[in-house]
Amino acid sequence: MSAAVIPLQKAGGKPEPLIAFRRVDLDLGGRPILRGIDLEIARGEFVCVVGPSGCGKTTLLRLLGGLLAPTGGEVSYAGGPVAGPSANVAIVFQDYGKALLPWRNVAGNVSLALEAAGVPRGEREARIAPLLRKVGLDAHAERFPGQLSGGMQQRVQIARCLAQEPTLLLMDEPFGALDAMTRQALQDEVLRIVQASRMTVLFVTHDLEEAIYLGDRVIALRPHPGRVAATFEVDLARPREQLATREAPQFLRLRRALYDFIESAER
Template sequence: QPMLDPRREVAIVFQDYGKALLPWRTAAGNISLALEACGIPARERPGRIAALLRKVGLPAHADKYPAEMSGGMQQRLQIARCLAQEPTTLLMDEPFGALDAMTRQGLQDEVLSLTAASNTTVIFVTHDLDEAIYLGDRVIGLLPHPGRIGIELDVNLSRPRDQLATREHPEFLRLRRQLFDFIKATEH
């Protein structure tokens, strides 16, 4: 169904978190932006903002501006702002690409727990094979020029997932090899 205007049920977490946040608003103010757009009364916003900041691990940072926060904190703030609108679908465009490995893995686990708790559908774009398999229930690999589905894999790994045990599981390794072979074959 064509989307002709902004819709509350769809939220987007952008790759460039630095440009996605309003620098003149605090962390609480950035989350409040989504609540304001949804028409949430001002008296209800502080409680919701505090709950969202707790959910993404930033309860003590409500009064900080984005420039006073690390990249991982800014990305968690952007996720909190998206969750504020209570979307049924969350679009994530390579949201962890610019982060260090440990921050990236921590945010991957946070996304898994947040989406499980909210029953939100996530469409996650990544070039990282391990990330796709670790986060996904289904991985779709695209063919170039024009973009079209080239491979579709069901990920039947148990939940909750673990950064080490899941990535060492034989099924994870099999899926990784299948995706790697697909990408290698399409590079020509």
């Protein structure tokens, strides 16, 4: 994993954000999807994005990944405009079943990222083993995605993203299709991994509690067209803990505020 990144200090004293959206508009097929998005994310920050369906959460993430270009305004990454996909940015897609190569086994799917990075064949295996250990799949390296549970498939995708050694990890409702127990286990795994690697994370979810549990900050979007409606700072101690954190008064207060907000946004 990449070494600890010290935020660059600008002359003014405020650290330069890793990501900045400046008055970003996006239209798809003539329909406005996002309007006037202004957003900054600092290095090492874990930011969650919530909002009702149709608010452009996924679109926001695809803009950052370089899979879409804004219609107006600018999306910048590390000081320069995002011009396309970059090896520093990885996406964990929502639909793990369609994000893995069904004809490659677990190790082969992780290897894909190493092949893309030009890692020589001989070195790949030594890089894959620790990644699989990190996501708890070391015993399943030879199995094919079709033989794995949903949670395990999503772990494969996470391992493949980690193999990229990205600075920025984008996660698009990664646990939305998993059962509650698996979801909680994966939330903790992701927190642990992110903590150890000092990655910056943008995490899209429709689960408000998940957003509070994971994030340093929760950004709420309003739909038709999508725009930033409110930002909630999450002042919960880390490392977080499924029971204690979720019972903390700040957690409950934030949960209340977010629910109230979403309800008013949907009305």
